[in-house]
Each structure stands twice: as structure tokens, then as C-alpha cells.
Amino acid sequence: MTPYKKDFAQIKIPVLAFDGYYNDGQSSGLYYLRELQKYSPETPAYLIIGPYGHFGTQKGGEAVLYDYKVDSVALFDITKVTYQWFDYILKNGSKPAMLKDKINYEVMGANEWRSASSLDKMSNSFLTLYLTNNKSGNFYSASSKKPSKKNYLSQEIDFADRENSNNDYYPEPIIRKEVDTSNGFLFISDPIKEPTIINGAFLGQIKASINKKDMDFGVTLYEVMPNGEYFHLSYFIGRASYAHDITKRKLLKPNTIETIPFSNTHMISKKVSNGSRLLVAINVNKNPFSQLNYGTGKEVSTESINDAKEPLIVKWFNDSFVKIPVWR
Numbered sequence: 001m002t003p004y005k006k007d008f009a010q011i012k013i014p015v016l017a018f019d020g021y022y023n024d025g026q027s028s029g030l031y032y033l034r035e036l037q038k039y040s041p042e043t044p045a046y047l048i049i050g051p052y053g054h055f056g057t058q059k060g061g062e063a064v065l066y067d068y069k070v071d072s073v074a075l076f077d078i079t080k081v082t083y084q085w086f087d088y089i090l091k092n093g094s095k096p097a098m099l100k101d102k103i104n105y106e107v108m109g110a111n112e113w114r115s116a117s118s119l120d121k122m123s124n125s126f127l128t129l130y131l132t133n134n135k136s137g138n139f140y141s142a143s144s145k146k147p148s149k150k151n152y153l154s155q156e157i158d159f160a161d162r163e164n165s166n167n168d169y170y171p172e173p174i175i176r177k178e179v180d181t182s183n184g185f186l187f188i189s190d191p192i193k194e195p196t197i198i199n200g201a202f203l204g205q206i207k208a209s210i211n212k213k214d215m216d217f218g219v220t221l222y223e224v225m226p227n228g229e230y231f232h233l234s235y236f237i238g239r240a241s242y243a244h245d246i247t248k249r250k251l252l253k254p255n256t257i258e259t260i261p262f263s264n265t266h267m268i269s270k271k272v273s274n275g276s277r278l279l280v281a282i283n284v285n286k287n288p289f290s291q292l293n294y295g296t297g298k299e300v301s302t303e304s305i306n307d308a309k310e311p312l313i314v315k316w317f318n319d320s321f322v323k324i325p326v327w328r
Helices: 005-010 026-039 078-090
Strands: 015-020 045-050 103-107 112-116 125-136 139-143 152-157 185-188 196-200 203-210 216-224 230-239 258-262 268-272 277-284 312-317 321-327
Touching (some): 015 026, 026 045, 125 277, 203 216, 230 268
Parallel strands (some): 015 045, 045 103
Antiparallel strands (some): 125 139, 196 268, 196 321, 203 321, 216 277
């Protein structure tokens, strides 16, 4: 029932999509929009997106989301806009005023709406951060310069230990006093010194070597605000063996440096305060609410605790990087 690749070329009806930065289903929702624009660019497809969770997306937002007070301008009458849309499409009425362009998004922290002709046009630059092995206070340094000497940080994950949970990626609450430093690695950037809006979905490339054939990993992006609090911006969680092709599994070679790209992250628009820094957390996924990948190379759904005898050892190399889309 799911359209795939050229199937999208058959979709000609106008589309209006609502979505949220903190909607659990955003990845799939925006996947449909990207594929529609790719294979049927002549089809009118519009997006309204803002700081909404799963249910807020369906009702025009909520004043408080995961303990975060959203900008007042982000709240809108979704029923009114929906009927305006149907009048526009079916009765030759006026286009809803919110639809300034194809992509319409609320800038968190700026209390304003902006528009762009496509998801890619939301940003005009990228901030590239390398995940180095150099200590920076309680964290490691996220540097704009690629390290001149190859090195790595080593992590051991015992899947047989069900008392501890790795990969604290879920954005609840959005603003927190501290982050988990008990496992995984966190990398912090230099302070941002010019007006910057993080606009779009971050991406990156992990260079890693593991002693097994597969792993599930997560990357989480925070803004460390000048007051020391952490603002959860976006996250990725995925399976390394599908990094190059989501339709075909390719196992990793044990004890070999592999290149693992990722891009299916949650889109965000957030005005970053001057003096804020960006924090990138990387970890192996091990939490009680997810399917566990023990790395044997077998079909993951058939693996069990019996496959947890040998710990997973990961070497995270310092030429790994993230690219964060920004508007300056």
C-alpha cells in the first residue's frame, strides 16, 4: 500500500501536510513529501510545520510541549486552515494566508513564521563539526577543523546487562538541566558568535570499527544555552547495515573501519542564542523500548539474550562529523 520511488509520479492531487518538529512520525511524513517533490515536482505540495508533538500536530499545536512553552505565534486554528485549503482546491477560493510558499515553518525562539520554496532552501549554509578525541571540559571537542591525526574513542556495550540503558535520545523534556554522561560520548562546539538559525535536518558520517557485524546507533543534537541548560534539537536512530541502502542489508566487516552515513533526522527550526554551543551525543542503542541488535548478523528479530554473551566494542574515529543546516 506504500508508494515507492516512481509510484509517486502517479500522484497528481494537491497536498497539504501538517507536521511537527517533535512528532514521532515526522521522518515518515517528510519522506513522503520529499519523494513526491522528487518524482512529481509539478504536483502542488505544501507543508506547515512547527514545534508540535504527535497530537499537537493534529490540532494546531499545544501551548506547552514536553515542559517547553512554545512561541505564541506557533499556535493556529488547524480546522480553519484545513477548510480554507479545501475551498482553495475544490471551489477556487483564496489560498490560506499561512501558505506563503511551499514550506512554511515556525522559528522556535524567534516567535515568527518563515517560508521557503523547498526543504533544501530553508538553509543557506552548513556548520560542519568533527567529533574529535580531544577533551573539552566534561565533554570532547566538536571542531570545525578535521583532525590532522587519526584517532578514536573506544566504547564497550554489554547487552546482557539489562539494568542500564544506552542512548538517551528521546526529547522529553525538551529543556533539561543535565544530560546523561554515563555512557556514549558527547562533543561540544565553540560558542556561536553570530545570529544563527538551525534550519532543516542535520546529517553526517560516522567512521567506526566494531568487533561484530552490525549495530544500531544514535546521534542526538542539543543546544547548550548560555545559562547552561540543554535544549533538545533533533536526533537520529538507525541500523548501520542499512546506512547505504535502506532496501538492502549490508553487514559490517568486523574490526574494519567502516563509513556509516546518516541523514534521516528530525527537521527543526530554532534561533540559536549568541554564546550558545552545540552538543552532539553518539551512542549505541540499548533501551527497553526498542528492538535490540546484538550484532551477530542474523535477522535481528530472531536474536535473543542468548546472543549477548560477547560485548560489542566500538571504536569511534575522530574524522566522524555532523553537518548542521543553518540560516545566517
